[in-house]
Amino acid sequence: MFGARQGVRSTRSLVKDDLDKFHERNMVSDPEYAIARQLLDLGEAVACLREKAGLTRGDLGKQLRVKARDIAIVEEETPRAPAGLLEAALSFLVQGLAPAIQNQSEVSVSVRRIRELRPALVPA
Numbered sequence: 001m002f003g004a005r006q007g008v009r010s011t012r013s014l015v016k017d018d019l020d021k022f023h024e025r026n027m028v029s030d031p032e033y034a035i036a037r038q039l040l041d042l043g044e045a046v047a048c049l050r051e052k053a054g055l056t057r058g059d060l061g062k063q064l065r066v067k068a069r070d071i072a073i074v075e076e077e078t079p080r081a082p083a084g085l086l087e088a089a090l091s092f093l094v095q096g097l098a099p100a101i102q103n104q105s106e107v108s109v110s111v112r113r114i115r116e117l118r119p120a121l122v123p124a
Contacts, residue, residue: 036079038113042086043078049093050075064088087114 026033050060050071057068057075064071066085074081074089 039078039081039086042090042114043075043081046071046086046089046093047075049090049096053093053096060089060092063092083114090114 027037028034050057055063057071061068061071064085070081070085071089074086078086
């Protein structure tokens with residue numbers, strides 16, 4: 001039985017390695033893929049910051065005057081989320097950080113990145 005577990009772990013490790021290689025290759029060769037991956041990372045940041053702030057999706061939604069399902073889209077399906085809502089959620093959550101951290105925060109850099117990417121996010 002122990003051997004079977006090692007085989008599963010080994011297979012998972014190979015799949016993860018292949019997935020990492022796939023991401024690396026596409027981040028370089030496909031600008032749309034790279035933007036989508038960055039957006040998914042930002043969505044994860046919203047979820048982490050919201051949880052650290054002790055807020056539910058509904059709580060954050062009330063602060064931003066949207067529904068909890070809109071926050072779920074920002075966190076889980078970020079490329080489909082309105083860029084303005086993603087930016088507003090990150091900005092609101094970052095405001096809870098100490099001012100010294102805000103300027104150096106990866107999230108602050110990400111908010112600036114959203115502003116740069118906004119034209120690419122709006123469907124033609």
